[in-house]
Amino acid sequence: MDKYIGVPICEEDIKQLRAGDYVYLTGTVYTARDAAHKRMYETAVKGGELPLDLSGQVIYYMGPSPAREGRPIGSAGPTTAGRMDKYTPFFLKMGLKGMIGKGKRSDKVKKAIAEYGAVYFAAVGGAGALLSRSVKSSRVIAYDDLGTEAIRELRIEKFPVVVVVDSQGNDLYER
Amino acid sequence: MRTIRTSVITENIKDMCIEANHFLSEDMKERLVRAADNETSPLGKKILCQLKENLQIAGEDMIPICQDTGMAVVFMEIGQDVHLEGDFLEDAVNEGVRRGYTEGYLRKSVVKDPLLRENTKDNTPAVIYTEIVPGDKITITVAPKGFGSENMSRIFMLKPADGIEGVKEAVVSAVRDAGPNACPPMVVGVGIGGTFEKCALMAKRALTRPVDSPSSIPYVRELEKELLEMINKTGIGPAGLGGDSTAFAVNIETYPTHIAGLPVAVNICCHVNRHIIRVI
Numbered sequence: 001m002d003k004y005i006g007v008p009i010c011e012e013d014i015k016q017l018r019a020g021d022y023v024y025l026t027g028t029v030y031t032a033r034d035a036a037h038k039r040m041y042e043t044a045v046k047g048g049e050l051p052l053d054l055s056g057q058v059i060y061y062m063g064p065s066p067a068r069e070g071r072p073i074g075s076a077g078p079t080t081a082g083r084m085d086k087y088t089p090f091f092l093k094m095g096l097k098g099m100i101g102k103g104k105r106s107d108k109v110k111k112a113i114a115e116y117g118a119v120y121f122a123a124v125g126g127a128g129a130l131l132s133r134s135v136k137s138s139r140v141i142a143y144d145d146l147g148t149e150a151i152r153e154l155r156i157e158k159f160p161v162v163v164v165v166d167s168q169g170n171d172l173y174e175r
Numbered sequence: 176m177r178t179i180r181t182s183v184i185t186e187n188i189k190d191m192c193i194e195a196n197h198f199l200s201e202d203m204k205e206r207l208v209r210a211a212d213n214e215t216s217p218l219g220k221k222i223l224c225q226l227k228e229n230l231q232i233a234g235e236d237m238i239p240i241c242q243d244t245g246m247a248v249v250f251m252e253i254g255q256d257v258h259l260e261g262d263f264l265e266d267a268v269n270e271g272v273r274r275g276y277t278e279g280y281l282r283k284s285v286v287k288d289p290l291l292r293e294n295t296k297d298n299t300p301a302v303i304y305t306e307i308v309p310g311d312k313i314t315i316t317v318a319p320k321g322f323g324s325e326n327m328s329r330i331f332m333l334k335p336a337d338g339i340e341g342v343k344e345a346v347v348s349a350v351r352d353a354g355p356n357a358c359p360p361m362v363v364g365v366g367i368g369g370t371f372e373k374c375a376l377m378a379k380r381a382l383t384r385p386v387d388s389p390s391s392i393p394y395v396r397e398l399e400k401e402l403l404e405m406i407n408k409t410g411i412g413p414a415g416l417g418g419d420s421t422a423f424a425v426n427i428e429t430y431p432t433h434i435a436g437l438p439v440a441v442n443i444c445c446h447v448n449r450h451i452i453r454v455i
Binding site (some may be wrong): 022032035062063064065066067068071075076077079080082096099103105120121124126127128129130132133146147148160162172173175 | 218222226227228229230232233236237238239240241242243280281282284289292294295296321323326348354355356358416418422445446447
């Protein structure tokens with residue numbers, strides 16, 4: 001059954017989500033991929049302040065193509081999540097509650113998702129034109145110098161995803 | 176002798192980069208439609224229908240099919256009776272890529288150095304291969320390559336004793352390991368034979384062959400068919416979420432090799448297998 005969930009995501013919603021659920025997300029998420037993860041991680045371990053408070057937030061692993069005039073964003077599909085695995089347990093510990101990407105996660109990440117009660121969603125890879133229609137606005141909030149890899153605040157409406165790893169650590173790809 | 180100005184190459188490459196990122200070839204579209212019709216997994220079918228809709232939106236609204244508009248791989252078969260005039264050929268190609276990616280609202284995904292990782296901000300340089308062929312024409316193939324699937328590609332230096340069974344095992348294991356990361360349904364390019372780098376290049380070249388053009392060598396054609404069946408039986412399915420459609424095609428290229436070796440390269444491409452060919 002399809003579910004409709006607000007983001008940032010609350011603990012009650014996380015608890016009732018199960019691997020395999022088809023979910024439409026509405027609200028605010030932040031984009032960050034390889035370079036932004038590296039920079040945030042290096043800042044945080046040195047005790048520096050991050051450009052956003054991660055607690056309760058959802059990160060979308062995505063670097064868009066440039067927006068044409070009058071449009072909020074260009075093509076906007078997920079990138080491979082596994083490349084962020086090195087940093088993910090650290091950010092989950094800091095309060096990150098959700099991730100949107102595509103592809104497999106490491107055992108360490110899955111364990112951390114269960115430990116901190118979070119959720120990993122997959123959006124359909126290679127459907128960036130379709131997914132861009134669920135993005136209503138986009139604003140760079142940090143790391144502008146990284147180009148497509150900057151951190152963006154996105155307002156999304158009925159953004160379609162599938163729960164891949166739920167808060168109990170179940171992994172849809174391993175069924 | 177025929178004179179071709181390299182500025183003509185620049186113009187063509189620019190247009191080809193833009194076109195390739197918004198429109199798939201007819202053979203790829205046909206495979207997608209067929210897969211959506213035949214998929215037995217309900218979630219798999221839903222995803223394939225989304226991919227069809229995605230293609231339609233990309234073409235109508237001029238939004239790239241995928242946000243990863245790739246690193247531009249350019250193959251040029253240059254007739255030996257062609258005389259090139261104007262800027263140096265590689266500069267002309269890179270200028271075309273620069274203009275295509277900038278004017279066409281395509282993502283700039285190239286870093287100048289693999290470890291220092293500073294974005295070049297115009298998606299250059301391209302990866303360029305030139306080959307001298309008979310005649311007085313130039314055949315250009317532009318294939319923007321996304322890295323979700325590129326990262327899942329593999330090379331195996333098998334032993335001659337491993338034989339055809341070893342090749343099958345290698346290809347299927349690469350696909351299994353790629354799973355959802357490579358955005359299935361995939362196209363699987365395979366190079367068998369040659370040397371370490373030759374088989375990799377053949378695997379890349381195989382991806383630019385239409386998905387409905389089996390090999391002209393009878394045993395290779397059989398192998399392509401058998402591997403496609405084996406891959407679709409893995410159940411990986413659309414987006415790796417289960418189903419019958421894991422690959423659209425397995426394209427194999429072969430080349431003579433050394434008595435001591437059996438190199439096999441597997442270059443995986445996602446369902447957005449982009450390539451455009453023009454003859455000038």
